[in-house]
Amino acid sequence: MSTSMIVERPLATVDIAIFAVRDGALNVLLVQRPKGAGEPFPGSWALPGGFVDVRKDASLEACAIRKLSEKTGVRAPYLEQLGFWGGAKRDPRGWSVTCAYFALIVPPESSVKGGNAIDLRWWPVEGSNKPVRLAFDHGDVLGTALQRLRSKVEYTSLPAFLMPDQFTLPELQAVYESILGRALDKSAFRTRTLAADFLEPTREMRLGANRPAQVYRLLHRDLVYFPRPFAPRTRDK
Amino acid sequence: MSTSMIVERPLATVDIAIFAVRDGALNVLLVQRPKGAGEPFPGSWALPGGFVDVRKDASLEACAIRKLSEKTGVRAPYLEQLGFWGGAKRDPRGWSVTCAYFALIVPPESSVKGGNAIDLRWWPVEGSNKPVRLAFDHGDVLGTALQRLRSKVEYTSLPAFLMPDQFTLPELQAVYESILGRALDKSAFRTRTLAADFLEPTREMRLGANRPAQVYRLLHRDLVYFPRPFAPRTRDK
DNA sequence: GTAATAGTGTCTATCAGACACTATGGT
C-alpha cells in the first residue's frame, strides 16, 4: 500500500468542452492534434486540454482555468466538472485518465486567437451530431457534455452564462430554444425566469424596428435551479 | 507536447463513497489508514479506495468495482461518478488526483468482511455531521457525496438501490424520509412512486401486527427521474 | 372489538402552458 509499490502511474490530462453561442447557434471549441511523428491521432480534432503540469498547476481546476485562458483569453468562465474517463486503451501512449470540465463562455470578439492557437476552431453543434470524428474518446466526452448542457437547460439558468453582459429576455429565450431545439411559451418563460431572481433590469432598452425590450444583466454568477423543468407540451392539437 | 516532455506524473487513485441503510439509518463505509512509517494520515479513517493498478484495471470503473467487491463482497452496486479532486497538497506523497465514485449497496448480512478488512467500519451519517475527521480531503469528498445523495433523493428513485430485493412502499418511504430528514405525505409518495413505473408488485404481502403491505421489487436497475422534486411544504399551519 | 398500519378518495392551492390581448417603437 505504500508509494514504493506503485510501479507505474497513469498519464493525467485535463480536457475542457468549451461552449459558446455564435450567430445564434451553439458552438464547441476544438483543437487540431499536431502532426509530428509519434503523436496520437495526428490531424484529428480534439477537445482543448492536455497534460497536468505538476510544476505549474496547483490543482486540476487551476489547470483547467489556465488552459482555457491560454486558448480563449477568457478568464472567468462558467466552469463545472463534467466527469472523468480513464483506461488502458483510450490513449495509445498508455493508461491514461482525463478529468474533463465543461465551460460556457461569451465568445471573444476577435477570432479565438488568445495565444498561439491557429489550429483552433469553433464547430457548430447542429442537432445532436458531433462536428467530426474526434481524437481519443473525446466524442464520448463531448456527447456527455452536450447531454449535461441540454439536461440542465431544462431546469436551470445555465444559458445565462452564454449571454454577453447585457441582454434582453427574448434574446435569452432564443438561446434556450436553440439549445433545446424547441419553442417555449413566451409568457411562461418570462414568469419563471423573472421569478428565479437572477436577473436585474438595467436602465437601458434595446431598440429595434419595434417595441424596445428591457435590457437585463446577471445579478450574480451562481447557477439557479428552477422549481420544475419545462413541462413537456400538454396540448398538442 | 509529446510524452517525453512529461517529467512527472501525478499519483492516481480511485475512492468510493459507499452508502447503505443499517437499522433505518444511512451509513457510510470507512477504512482506517495503516499505521506504518511513511504512511500518510496513519490511523485516520478514509474512504475506501487506493491507487489505480494499471496492470489489473482496464478502466477507472473496473478499478472501482474491484475495490468495492474486495471491501464488501458486493458485485452489482449502484455506481455513479461523483467527481474528481486533484492538486499538489492533498496527499503528502505528492501531486495526486482521485477519481471518486458514489455507490449504494444493500449491506451484506455478515459484517463487512468480504476480504482482509478488519479496519473497515460502517459509520452512521447523522444529520449533516461527518462521522470523524477524515484523511486527505475525504471530508470534502464525503460531503459532496452526501449533497449529491440528498439532492437526488428529492427527484429520483435513488433510495430504491438501498433496499433489499423485496420491500414495501412504507419501507421505501421510510428510507426517503430518513435521508431527507423530513416526513413525506403518504398519498403523494405512493402516487408519484407508482406512476414512475420502476416497481413491480410481487405475489407476497408483508405481514405484521396490522394490515399487510404489498411487497414490491425493482423492475429494472435504471435510475428514474421524477417529473418534479418533492414540493417544499406549502401549508405550514 | 380495538389497535395499528396499509392504502384510497377528495379537495384545494399552485402553477405552467396556451393564447389572446395590449404596448410601443420604427417606418
Added chain:
DNA sequence: ACCATAGTGTCTGATAGACACTATTAC
C-alpha cells in the same frame, strides 16, 4: 396607419400536498 416584436392578463389542465376516510390484519 401599419408592422413587428415586447410584454401582460386570463383561462385551464395537471398535479402535489393535506387530510380524512376505508381496509385488513393480529390480538
